Amino acid sequence: MPISRAELSEEFFDRTSAILLRQPEPQYLYAMLFKRALGIALNIPSMIGRQPYEIGGQGAPYSAPERDRLMLSADLGAELFAAQVNFTGEPGHTMKFNRPRFTDSTYTQAAREIGVNQSISTTPLVAGSEQALLTIKRFAGPYGATSVQPYGLDAFDSTMGVHNLSQFVGTHLGRDFDKTLDSFWVTLADLASTTVYPLGYAADNDITAKGQAPFTYEQQSRVSKIQDEANLPTLGDGRRIMVVSPTGKKQLKDDPQFARYCEFHKELNPMFPGWFGSTAEYHYFMSNTLTKSSNSSSVNIHKAHAIAPGVFLGGIGKTIGVRAASDDNYGETAKVIWLAYLALGLADNRFVTKVAYSEDV
Amino acid sequence: MSFPAQWVTAPGGTGDFTSAPVAGTTTPGTALSTANIAHGTLSCLFVLLADTNTLTMTAKFQVSDDQTTWYDLAGDAQNPANVAQATGTAGADTAVSRVLPVPTAAIGWKYIRAAVVNGVATGASIDTYAMTFHYRRFTGF
Numbered sequence: 001m002p003i004s005r006a007e008l009s010e011e012f013f014d015r016t017s018a019i020l021l022r023q024p025e026p027q028y029l030y031a032m033l034f035k036r037a038l039g040i041a042l043n044i045p046s047m048i049g050r051q052p053y054e055i056g057g058q059g060a061p062y063s064a065p066e067r068d069r070l071m072l073s074a075d076l077g078a079e080l081f082a083a084q085v086n087f088t089g090e091p092g093h094t095m096k097f098n099r100p101r102f103t104d105s106t107y108t109q110a111a112r113e114i115g116v117n118q119s120i121s122t123t124p125l126v127a128g129s130e131q132a133l134l135t136i137k138r139f140a141g142p143y144g145a146t147s148v149q150p151y152g153l154d155a156f157d158s159t160m161g162v163h164n165l166s167q168f169v170g171t172h173l174g175r176d177f178d179k180t181l182d183s184f185w186v187t188l189a190d191l192a193s194t195t196v197y198p199l200g201y202a203a204d205n206d207i208t209a210k211g212q213a214p215f216t217y218e219q220q221s222r223v224s225k226i227q228d229e230a231n232l233p234t235l236g237d238g239r240r241i242m243v244v245s246p247t248g249k250k251q252l253k254d255d256p257q258f259a260r261y262c263e264f265h266k267e268l269n270p271m272f273p274g275w276f277g278s279t280a281e282y283h284y285f286m287s288n289t290l291t292k293s294s295n296s297s298s299v300n301i302h303k304a305h306a307i308a309p310g311v312f313l314g315g316i317g318k319t320i321g322v323r324a325a326s327d328d329n330y331g332e333t334a335k336v337i338w339l340a341y342l343a344l345g346l347a348d349n350r351f352v353t354k355v356a357y358s359e360d361v
Numbered sequence: 362m363s364f365p366a367q368w369v370t371a372p373g374g375t376g377d378f379t380s381a382p383v384a385g386t387t388t389p390g391t392a393l394s395t396a397n398i399a400h401g402t403l404s405c406l407f408v409l410l411a412d413t414n415t416l417t418m419t420a421k422f423q424v425s426d427d428q429t430t431w432y433d434l435a436g437d438a439q440n441p442a443n444v445a446q447a448t449g450t451a452g453a454d455t456a457v458s459r460v461l462p463v464p465t466a467a468i469g470w471k472y473i474r475a476a477v478v479n480g481v482a483t484g485a486s487i488d489t490y491a492m493t494f495h496y497r498r499f500t501g502f
Contacts, residue, residue, distance in 0.1 A: 200396025200471060208391060209371035211498060254367075256500050297372060361367065 016162045018060035025068045026288035029076060029243065030185035031178040034344070037078035038314050042177045042338055043321060044170030048153060050324045053331025055166055057158040062167035065175040072246070072286040079235065080307060082347035085315035087136045094135040095315065097347065101128035134313040136343040140323075142176040150325055150335035169336060173322060177338045182289050184344050185312070189305045190291050191346060195354040196223045196306075204295040204356065211361035214251035215244065215304070217258040217279075223306045223353050224281035232308035232351055235283070242282035244304040245290050247360055249276055282306065292359070304355040311351035317341025366497060373405055373475040373492030378413075378484025386484070387421070389476040390492045392428050395468040403463040403496040405475045410456035411449040412487035417480035418447045420492075422463055424470035431474065434467055445480060449488070456489070463494075 005012045035041060047054035078084075085095050103125075106112075114120060140148045151169045158165045197203070198213040199222075207213045220242065227240060234240055244252075252258055253270040262268035268275050276284055291303040318341060325335040346352070374390020382388055395403075409418040421443050423431040435441065447457040467473050475492040 198396065200394040206392075206394055208393060209369050209494075211367060211369050212371060212394070212397065214397070214498075254500065361369065 018162055020060075020063050020163065022068045024070060025065070025175070026182075027069050027071050027073060028178045028182040028289060029073060029285060029287040030189070030289070031181035033076040033078070033080065034181055034185060034312075034314055035178075036075065037081050038084050038316050040316055040320050040340075042174055042340070044167075044174055045322060046166065048166045048169055048322060048324060048336050049155075049331070049334030050326065050328055053155070053328060053334075055153050055155045055158045055334045057153075057161065057164040057166040057168075059161050059163045059165070062163045062165075062171050065171050065178065070288070072288065073243075074285065076241065076243070076285060077235075077309075079309040080241065081312045081314055082310040083134075083313050085134060085313070085343060087315055087317045087341065087343065089318075094133050095313075095343070097132045097134065097313065098129045099132065099348070101130040103128060132313065132345065132347050134315055134343045134345045136315055136317050136341055138319075138339070138341055139180070140337050140339045141180050142173070142337070148337060150337045153334045153336070155332045155334070166334075169334075170322070173336065173338045177340070179289075181342075186287075186289055186291060188312070188344060188346055189307070189352050190303060190354060191349050192305070192352040192354040193349045194226060195303075195356055196226065197356045198358075201356075204293070204301045205297065207295060207299050207301060207358045208297040210299050210359050212299070213356075213358040214254065214360070215248040215302075215355065215357035216255045217252065217261065219355065219357070220252075220279065220282065220306075223355055227306060227308060227353060230350060233310060235309055239278060239281060239283050240309070241285065241307040242304065242355070243285045243287050243290065243307065244355070245288065245292065245302050246286060247302055248304050248355075248357060249284075249286060250360065251357060252276075300359040302357050302359065304357070306353040306355055308351040310347055313343070313345040313347050315343030317343075367500060369494075369496055369498050371494040371496075373494050375491040376489070377486045378479060378488040379486040380484075382479055382484045384416075384480050384482060385478065387423075387476050387478050388484075388490070389423065389431070390474050390490075392425070392472045392474045393494050395471060395473055397499050398468050399497040399499045400468065401465050403467065403473075403494060404460050405463060406458065406460050406491075406493045406495065407446060407475065407477070408456050408458045408491040409447040409477060410454060410487075410489045411447040411479075412454045412489075413449045413482050413485050414451050416449040416482040416484060416488060417445040418488065418490065419443045419445045419478045419480060420459070420461055421476050421478060422461075422467065423474050423476055424467055425472045425474075426470055428472050434464055434473070436464060443478070449482070460495075
């Protein structure tokens with residue numbers, strides 16, 4: 001019997017490399033937009049816990065949460081925000097934004113002509129206004145099964161890990177913060193007043209098979225027409241924003257009408273890099289965190305967003321950061337959460353249109 | 362014809378005659394939008410089990426523009442009668458599977474659905490049907 005690990009296990013042990021492998025993660029496009037538009041960031045301290053017993057950890061560095069993200073798309077522009085509010089130091093939980101509300105009446109010459117000897121009414125009319133509300137709230141994470149719960153780090157073992165465990169906790173907090181923000185904004189954008197389906201379909205459940213109702217250039221043109229007819233604003237170049245999933249991009253590439261249009265235009269021809277940027281009506285962005293839900297035929301229906309500038313309202317309060325619990329076992333356990341006072345809202349749900357299409361075969 | 366080939370299988374509806382439809386009743390399946398169907402590629406697999414003695418099951422197609430009013434779709438201008446696909450006997454019966462091509466003019470309507478008509482006898486839960494559409498998605502090439 002040769003001497004081997006099987007026979008002499010006392011002579012062998014395994015090691016954990018300091019190299020940190022990639023965990024594929026999405027870009028969290030909307031979270032990045034919000035953070036950049038309001039100039040906020042979740043700053044993770046190098047040592048976590050309450051003073052004077054912060055836990056620093058040692059070992060190989062643990063990567064920042066952004067390292068593993070697939071940057072599918074350029075960043076969205078801050079012009080999607082109608083207003084950014086800083087609630088710090090000001091009274092009130094809610095900021096109200098007024099918008100004119102026009103009342104239509106009769107606009108014919110016959111109605112407006114003031115005839116000879118005709119008395120003009122002296123009864124005043126009421127002119128209206130409507131409001132959008134932006135309320136600041138307190139949010140925290142991470143979230144366990146039913147409630148917000150902290151990450152806990154033991155001071156004793158934090159000095160013996162392969163990687164820096166305080167950075168480890170910070171990375172997980174940062175990822176949770178970004179994913180939470182992104183989810184908030186996707187849910188808000190899903191409150192769009194209108195959903196546009198591929199031609200021949202009017203509801204999620206009309207689509208009964210995968211690949212049956214792909215995203216098409218015609219659909220994009222119809223969305224553009226709807227937004228034009230609704231008099232929604234555009235960016236300076238006359239375009240609006242379209243945020244689609246990679247499935248939408250692939251389906252547009254396979255769309256015969258789009259192929260005909262771009263056949264002789266290298267900048268739009270999907271055989272060449274960089275084709276997926278802009279059409280005459282929209283600047284295109286991609287996100288892997290848009291809503292995708294199963295319908296009654298078990299077909300996933302994607303919901304893209306066609307957005308006019310000024311759709312969002314955002315606000316911040318005093319606190320955005322990492323907080324430690326006072327319950328720290330005499331300084332031996334750091335329990336931390338992220339905590340933020342944030343305000344998120346839609347200025348107007350008419351400014352975003354949901355664009356639905358089915359998953360591919 | 363479409364290229365690259367993109368085969369689509371869409372449910373046409375399944376069920377049984379628990380509702381006890383009397384002879385001559387049309388039992389419809391699930392509506393299918395005709396958008397994005399390549400011309401001449403749409404067919405439907407009918408799997409019909411007529412287990413009630415003497416009961417017949419006949420497949421047919423219906424079209425609609427609003428999913429409210431449905432019209433029977435004839436095979437051609439001679440308005441031929443549909444032929445029973447399965448007939449129940451006194452003993453145990455087995456399901457009969459048949460693929461029927463959908464008349465090509467059907468895609469001029471917004472929706473199509475498959476349906477089953479029971480004949481001779483009132484249906485029961487032992488009489489079952491399953492329809493599945495198959496087609497190639499229109500890709501313009």
